[in-house]
Amino acid sequence: MNRSYEVLKSIGLLAWVNEDKLEWLLERSLSYRYEADELIMDATSPTDGLYVIVSGQVRFTRAESQVSHLEVGNYFGELSLISKELRGSIVESISPSELLYISRKHFNGFAEEFPDPYAIIMTNLARELARMIRQLNAITALQQTASSER
Amino acid sequence: MTANNHPFEDLYAPLRQVPLFQGVDGDTLLVFYVASEELIARPGEVIMQEGDPGNELFVIARGQVDVIVSQGTEHETTIAQLGTNDFFGEMCVIEPTSRSATVIATEITFLYVLKTTTLNKIYQIWPEAQTTIMSNLSLELAKRVQKLDPRYFDRAY
Numbered sequence: 001m002n003r004s005y006e007v008l009k010s011i012g013l014l015a016w017v018n019e020d021k022l023e024w025l026l027e028r029s030l031s032y033r034y035e036a037d038e039l040i041m042d043a044t045s046p047t048d049g050l051y052v053i054v055s056g057q058v059r060f061t062r063a064e065s066q067v068s069h070l071e072v073g074n075y076f077g078e079l080s081l082i083s084k085e086l087r088g089s090i091v092e093s094i095s096p097s098e099l100l101y102i103s104r105k106h107f108n109g110f111a112e113e114f115p116d117p118y119a120i121i122m123t124n125l126a127r128e129l130a131r132m133i134r135q136l137n138a139i140t141a142l143q144q145t146a147s148s149e150r
Numbered sequence: 151m152t153a154n155n156h157p158f159e160d161l162y163a164p165l166r167q168v169p170l171f172q173g174v175d176g177d178t179l180l181v182f183y184v185a186s187e188e189l190i191a192r193p194g195e196v197i198m199q200e201g202d203p204g205n206e207l208f209v210i211a212r213g214q215v216d217v218i219v220s221q222g223t224e225h226e227t228t229i230a231q232l233g234t235n236d237f238f239g240e241m242c243v244i245e246p247t248s249r250s251a252t253v254i255a256t257e258i259t260f261l262y263v264l265k266t267t268t269l270n271k272i273y274q275i276w277p278e279a280q281t282t283i284m285s286n287l288s289l290e291l292a293k294r295v296q297k298l299d300p301r302y303f304d305r306a307y
Contacts, residue, residue, distance in 0.1 A: 060305045062304055067304045068305045076305045076306060077306070077307065078306055079289075079292055079303070079306040079307050080307050081285075082285040082288055082289060086307065087303065088307075111281065115277040115278055115281065118281055122281045122288065123244060125284065125285070126287045126291060129295055130241055130244050130247075130291060132302075133291060133295055133298065136295065136299055137250075140298065
């Protein structure tokens with residue numbers, strides 16, 4: 001099995017999706033390679049699909065300050081599968097990187113062809129967000145406790 | 151009512167107003183309506199208790215509630231006030247989890263209650279309904295993440 005498939009299989013968004021369905025997505029994906037410090041997307045380009053980091057690291061900057069960075073096995077653009085908003089940040093590679101891109105159009109095709117697995121993907125998306133909220137709430141609570149003990 | 155309207159639209163019309171159910175077709179909404187139970191909470195009544203196992207989703211048909219964390223302790227905080235067409239208890243439709251807050255009616259409140267076991271049965275027949283509800287829920291949750299971490303949209307879109 002190739003590396004792209006292994007990474008795709010490992011991401012929470014695609015958990016419990018059968019291998020043949022993952023292969024369906026992989027067959028329709030595009031692979032992009034970047035050198036270090038290369039522009040991947042400017043702030044005005046809509047993402048319009050899911051990007052999965054197969055190798056390397058990418059950073060997101062807004063108003064010249066880094067807001068986030070992602071590495072192998074992380075993904076971005078997941079909200080572009082369900083709504084159209086502008087990201088507003090610039091995406092660049094930190095080190096030589098390979099990204100796998102699956103367009104929203106292909107996800108829509110997937111939803112039509114395989115409604116059950118697509119429902120799983122949408123449930124995964126909600127679950128990942130719910131976990132993020134729990135983690136962020138826990139951090140906030142810790143910070144509040146720390147400041148009240150000070 | 152026009153000829154195009156669903157024959158039972160009057161019945162499930164309140165659910166149509168709920169953001170969680172946006173885009174769900176009339177037949178499926180009717181099933182949700184039939185499968186739901188109605189609950190009336192009096193002012194001061196606890197509808198959901200923090201720490202309890204969660205297995206029901208609540209939709210406010212009319213009324214108002216307070217969402218409170220750490221109720222009865224020195225850290226007690228009202229984190230939200232919800233009203234007509236809002237929903238709560240939604241985390242349990244994603245995965246089994248205990249309630250993260252207490253919800254108390256602040257006026258007479260009419261609710262629809264949907265059990266997760268019922269929702270799962272409906273999803274087995276209409277996976278499209280699960281897709282729509284989960285993507286609506288994801289949008290709602292994404293907004294909450296963004297509030298807690300304003301950098302989130304910068305990488306999620």
